[in-house]
Amino acid sequence: GQQLNQSPQSMFIQEGEDVSMNCTSSSIFNTWLWYKQEPGEGPVLLIALYKAGELTSNGRLTAQFGITRKDSFLNISASIPSDVGIYFCAGQKGGTSYGKLTFGQGTILTVHP
Amino acid sequence: DGGITQSPKYLFRKEGQNVTLSCEQNLNHDAMYWYRQDPGQGLRLIYYSQIVNDFQKGDIAEGYSVSREKKESFPLTVTSAQKNPTAFYLCASSIGGTASALHFGNGTRLTVT
Numbered sequence: 626g627q628q629l630n631q632s633p634q635s636m637f638i639q640e641g642e643d644v645s646m647n648c649t650s651s652s653i654f655n656t657w658l659w660y661k662q663e664p665g666e667g668p669v670l671l672i673a674l675y676k677a678g679e680l681t682s683n684g685r686l687t688a689q690f691g692i693t694r695k696d697s698f699l700n701i702s703a704s705i706p707s708d709v710g711i712y713f714c715a716g717q718k719g720g721t722s723y724g725k726l727t728f729g730q731g732t733i734l735t736v737h738p
Numbered sequence: 739d740g741g742i743t744q745s746p747k748y749l750f751r752k753e754g755q756n757v758t759l760s761c762e763q764n765l766n767h768d769a770m771y772w773y774r775q776d777p778g779q780g781l782r783l784i785y786y787s788q789i790v791n792d793f794q795k796g797d798i799a800e801g802y803s804v805s806r807e808k809k810e811s812f813p814l815t816v817t818s819a820q821k822n823p824t825a826f827y828l829c830a831s832s833i834g835g836t837a838s839a840l841h842f843g844n845g846t847r848l849t850v851t
Contacts, residue, residue, distance in 0.1 A: 628780050658840075667742075667828050667842030668781070713780060725771075725796070726840065728780030 631714050631729030638704055639737050646712060646732040647698040654716030657690050657697040658726065662711045671712075672699070704736050740765045742843035744829050749848045751823075759814045759846045761829030767841070768834050770812035774798060775826040775845075784827075787812055788834075816848065823850045 631648045638644060648657070656675055660668035672683050674690035674697060681688055687700045697714055714729040742763045751757045763770065769788045773781040783796030787806040801820025806812055812831075816823045829843045 628782075631780070634778075665747075666844050667830070669842070670840065715781075725783060725786060726781075728773075728782070730778060730780045 629714055629716055629727055629729035631732055633732060634730065635733040635735070637735045637737065640705060642704055644701040644704055644708070644734060645698060646714075647696060648714030648716075648729045649696040650716060650727075651695070653694040653718070654727075655694070655719035656717040657688070658715040658717070659686075659688050659697070659699045660713045660715060662713065662731075664710075668713055701734075704734075706736050706738055709734060709736050742829055742831055742841055744827075744843035744846050746846060747844070749846055751848070751850050753850055754818045755850075756815055756817050757823075757848065757850075759816070759827055759829075759848070761812045761814065761843060762810055763812075763829075763831045763841075763843075764810060765831055765833075765841060766809070767831035768809070769832045770806065771830040771832075771840070772796075772802070772804065772812070772814045773828045773830065775828060781828060784814065816850075823848060 629648045629650050658673050659671045661671050662668040672681050672688040677694050678692050679690040685702045711731045711733050713731045715726040745760045771786040772784040775781050782798050784802050785804040787793035790809050793804050793806050803815045826845050826847050828845045830840050832840045
């Protein structure tokens with residue numbers, strides 16, 4: 626099955642720095658989602674995007690649904706130690722793919738105090 | 739509190755044995771899913787069910803089986819036919835398959851030796 630190309634694979638940053646990660650695909654998605662996973666737990670939804678060009682914020686997090694419907698990015702501003710975790714993008718095609726998500730490989734974020 | 743409960747958290751089995759992972763939800767969600775997570779990879783869909791007594795194969799269904807006899811429960815059996823069963827297994831549910839409502843459990847880590 627197809628997977629999304631997510632980059633970077635890992636990031637090591639200092640507290641207070643901004644973070645940017647993105648996800649690309651060779652095919653179109655109707656919904657883009659960003660999840661965060663902490664060690665030993667399941668992913669938690671951060672932001673959901675439903676329209677091409679949509680820009681949505683959730684606190685220090687901002688995500689955009691690419692105009693081509695084939696990409697999305699997530700920014701985290703002024704990072705803090707509790708931002709540590711694995712960030713996943715996920716896309717849904719809709720139609721007969723009802724409810725099914727395709728995930729990126731994840732970006733491992735480490736924040737040094 | 740509503741949520742998804744996966745049990746046990748850690749499971750150890752000998753090669754050649756079938757093993758069943760439990761997933762229970764009290765969110766009154768119609769759809770349930772099983773994903774597999776391996777290090778450095780995104781989540782891959784094993785099986786999903788949109789309604790009781792119905793389920794479909796995901797991208798990597800070989801060597802797995804499921805049942806959906808009750809709305810609240812979606813157990814996954816890892817059979818001896820699964821060539822590489824050691825992984826982190828995540829169960830999820832959603833309202834009527836809407837991707838934005840995908841809630842994950844905290845996972846079961848299966849180790850087969």
